[in-house]
Amino acid sequence: MTDxxxxxxTLSTAIEDLQSMGYNVDYDLVEDGLKSKNLKKxxxxxxxxxxxFYRFEGVSDPGDNxxxxxxxxxxxxxxxxVDAYGADVYISPKMIxxxxxxxx
Numbered sequence: 052m053t054d055x056x057x058x059x060x061t062l063s064t065a066i067e068d069l070q071s072m073g074y075n076v077d078y079d080l081v082e083d084g085l086k087s088k089n090l091k092k093x094x095x096x097x098x099x100x101x102x103x104f105y106r107f108e109g110v111s112d113p114g115d116n117x118x119x120x121x122x123x124x125x126x127x128x129x130x131x132x133v134d135a136y137g138a139d140v141y142i143s144p145k146m147i148x149x150x151x152x153x154x155x
Contacts, residue, residue, distance in 0.1 A: 055103045055121070062107045062133070065119055069131060074121055076130025083143040085122065085132060092128075096145035099124045120150065 053072060059065035078085040084095040103121040120132040142150075 053102070059105060059107075062105075062117055062119060065105050065107075066131060066133075069119075069121060074129045074131050076122075076124075076128050078120075078122060078130050078132040080132060080142065080146075082141050083146055085124075087128070087130070090128070094124050094126075094128075096143065096149045098126070099149065101149055 056068070059068065076087050077089065078087060081093065084093060085099060086093040100123050101120050102123050105119045105121075107117040107119070109116065117134045119134075121129075122132055123129045
């Protein structure tokens with residue numbers, strides 16, 4: 052099990068640190084899962100696990116929130132998804148359940 056930090060001061064610091072830990076895939080949200088443009092691959096909701104998430108609030112605008120999801124897929128790929136709920140895409144109920152931000 053990876054030993055994650057409890058928090059980071061900035062999104063860029065979090066991304067840099069997590070990438071150094073092997074979370075290098077840049078995920079994009081799609082209706083029923085995630086995709087990676089670089090890998091030209093897609094994962095369904097049941098093929099992935101959100102292992103940690105971090106919230107960041109905008110300094111000038113508290114409504115400007117960003118969420119960083121740390122994700123591991125069942126094929127060994129590991130990466131990051133930034134601000135999924137800001138995406139302009141329909142999300143399936145299965146994927147919504149995966150991205151629920153329960154305290155971990």
